[in-house]
Amino acid sequence: MKVVVDTTKCKDHGQCVFAAPDVFQLGDDGHLVFDAEPDDALRDDVEEAADVCPLQAISVEG
Amino acid sequence: MNRRVVVAGASLGGLRAAEQMRAAGWTEAVTVIGDEPHMPYNRPPLSKEVLAGRASFESLAFTPKASAADVEWRLGASVTAARLADRVVELDDGSTIPFDGLVVATGMRPRRLRCAGPLAGRHTVRTLADARSLRDELTRSDARVVVVGAGFIGCEVAATAIGLGVRDVTVVDPLPLPMVGPLGELLAGSLLERHRERGVRFALGRTVRHFTGTDRVTGVVLDDGTELPADVVVESVGSVANTEWLDGNGLDLSDGVLTDDFLRVGGLPHVVAVGDVARFPNARYDDVPRRVEHWSIPTDTAKHAAKSLVAHLTGTGAELAPFAPLPTFWSDQHKFRLQSFGAPVLGRDDVRVLDGDPAGDVLVGYHRDDRLVGVVALGGPATAAKTARYRAELLKQPAPTA
Numbered sequence: 001m002k003v004v005v006d007t008t009k010c011k012d013h014g015q016c017v018f019a020a021p022d023v024f025q026l027g028d029d030g031h032l033v034f035d036a037e038p039d040d041a042l043r044d045d046v047e048e049a050a051d052v053c054p055l056q057a058i059s060v061e062g
Numbered sequence: 063m064n065r066r067v068v069v070a071g072a073s074l075g076g077l078r079a080a081e082q083m084r085a086a087g088w089t090e091a092v093t094v095i096g097d098e099p100h101m102p103y104n105r106p107p108l109s110k111e112v113l114a115g116r117a118s119f120e121s122l123a124f125t126p127k128a129s130a131a132d133v134e135w136r137l138g139a140s141v142t143a144a145r146l147a148d149r150v151v152e153l154d155d156g157s158t159i160p161f162d163g164l165v166v167a168t169g170m171r172p173r174r175l176r177c178a179g180p181l182a183g184r185h186t187v188r189t190l191a192d193a194r195s196l197r198d199e200l201t202r203s204d205a206r207v208v209v210v211g212a213g214f215i216g217c218e219v220a221a222t223a224i225g226l227g228v229r230d231v232t233v234v235d236p237l238p239l240p241m242v243g244p245l246g247e248l249l250a251g252s253l254l255e256r257h258r259e260r261g262v263r264f265a266l267g268r269t270v271r272h273f274t275g276t277d278r279v280t281g282v283v284l285d286d287g288t289e290l291p292a293d294v295v296v297e298s299v300g301s302v303a304n305t306e307w308l309d310g311n312g313l314d315l316s317d318g319v320l321t322d323d324f325l326r327v328g329g330l331p332h333v334v335a336v337g338d339v340a341r342f343p344n345a346r347y348d349d350v351p352r353r354v355e356h357w358s359i360p361t362d363t364a365k366h367a368a369k370s371l372v373a374h375l376t377g378t379g380a381e382l383a384p385f386a387p388l389p390t391f392w393s394d395q396h397k398f399r400l401q402s403f404g405a406p407v408l409g410r411d412d413v414r415v416l417d418g419d420p421a422g423d424v425l426v427g428y429h430r431d432d433r434l435v436g437v438v439a440l441g442g443p444a445t446a447a448k449t450a451r452y453r454a455e456l457l458k459q460p461a462p463t464a
């Protein structure tokens with residue numbers, strides 16, 4: 001599974017962090033860092049993160 | 063014969079309902095009917111990034127999940143009536159569509175001011191078309207803007223107008239502070255200061271008596287007789303639920319559509335409601351059903367409602383827990399963000415600063431019976447991130463009793 005975040009859209013809401021903390025994190029500066037190729041076992045979490053992102057910046061491929 | 067679920071309303075709630083029907087195991091037909099000509103799109107940027115011109119109108123479209131690829135979309139079509147007992151909806155072109163299950167997702171429309179005066183030049187912000195025409199007027203040189211209503215949409219539009227270089231922006235509200243209803247006095251006061259520092263003017267404790275102008279609005283007359291000159295008026299005075307099409311079914315439509323703990327409408331297992339229009343009890347708080355106009359609610363309600371509808375339609379009778387979402391809300395104004403978790407409104411009488419300082423970045427807790435029921439951050443992104451700990455605390459809590 002590949003995770004793509006449209007960084008021009010992302011406004012560091014961090015909602016994705018709550019949904020999938022193993023994949024998305026906010027760094028000390030408050031900006032998003034994420035794992036672009038997470039384990040398939042995390043698919044449900046990642047789908048949830050994509051749903052709850054207020055800017056709809058996350059897409060899941062494959 | 064193939065069975066069908068009809069979803070009325072094609073915005074976030076309708077889209078998520080269609081997707082969640084698939085996720086919950088419904089393999090038969092789904093038809094979504096929406097009166098706007100567009101596929102579902104994201105509304106929050108309409109008063110923020112898109113109004114400001116920092117994001118395009120095209121960027122607002124949601125990308126439906128692959129699982130919902132076979133959903134049928136009837137766009138530009140309005141549901142005019144429903145006969146729930148007969149399981150049929152009627153459309154504005156005179157056609158009828160039979161259904162086995164119905165999802166109510168028709169949301170809200172802006173409330174309008176009834177006072178006298180011309181309509182031209184007066185705007186609301188709910189749809190793409192609304193935001194387009196408001197943006198055209200705000201970007202005309204030297205527009206004078208009056209925003210009526212200091213709720214979140216009014217505050218956002220005022221901030222965006224200032225960001226666009228509009229020099230003359232005044233917000234009118236009958237209450238003494240902006241957003242004081244949802245936030246309480248401490249943060250509302252801090253918000254007022256932030257807006258004033260950036261050039262927004264306020265006429266608080268005031269209502270609108272009438273509008274001046276013949277063909278087009280030229281001013282707003284307040285209840286104390288003051289006239290604010292205006293080329294553009296934005297009315298952000300709350301919203302009205304789109305439920306007229308459900309009349310005649312014996313439902314409680316006094317404020318949106320009343321549902322039970324499983325988002326079912328009128329005790330009917332084949333009818334559910336989602337999103338802004340649903341007035342549901344939240345098992346996390348008390349038994350008082352409330353409508354919640356937060357962006358997170360269409361997704362939360364759709365997940366729960368789809369499970370309860372599919373359990374009924376497929377006869378699996380799966381045990382569902384009562385609906386108990388943690389409300390979450392954000393708002394962007396000028397350079398700062400409000401981020402809320404829980405139900406601050408239930409704890410407005412016991413407000414404590416948890417971190418920081420109301421003049422800068424601040425984290426505020428709302429308590430009821432000495433227990434945290436809501437947390438709101440106001441400031442930069444790092445402040446919003448500090449809510450994480452308190453959000454976890456709010457999630458762990460059992461339901462406080464009213």
Ligand SMILES: Cc1cc2nc3c(=O)[nH]c(=O)nc-3n(C[C@H](O)[C@H](O)[C@H](O)COP(=O)(O)OP(=O)(O)OC[C@H]3O[C@@H](n4cnc5c(N)ncnc54)[C@H](O)[C@@H]3O)c2cc1C
Binds near residue numbers: 105188358360391
């Ligand atoms: C300008 C703006 C800014 C916002 N900003 C924020 C924010 O910062 N944070 C936040 O948490 N929330 C925000 N929100 C709230 C959030 O956008 C809403 O909660 C969300 O859009 C609700 O989705 P919904 O699908 O329930 O209803 P709606 O989006 O209202 O959708 C209902 C749809 O049904 C259609 N419809 C109505 N009647 C009929 C009918 N009879 N037949 C067919 N179709 C019909 C409507 O035209 C509409 O397309 C904002 C809302 C607006 C308008």
Ligand code: SF4
Binds near residue numbers: 012052053055
């Ligand atoms: S939820 Fe969306 S906007 Fe927020 S940090 Fe995650 S990707 Fe960015």
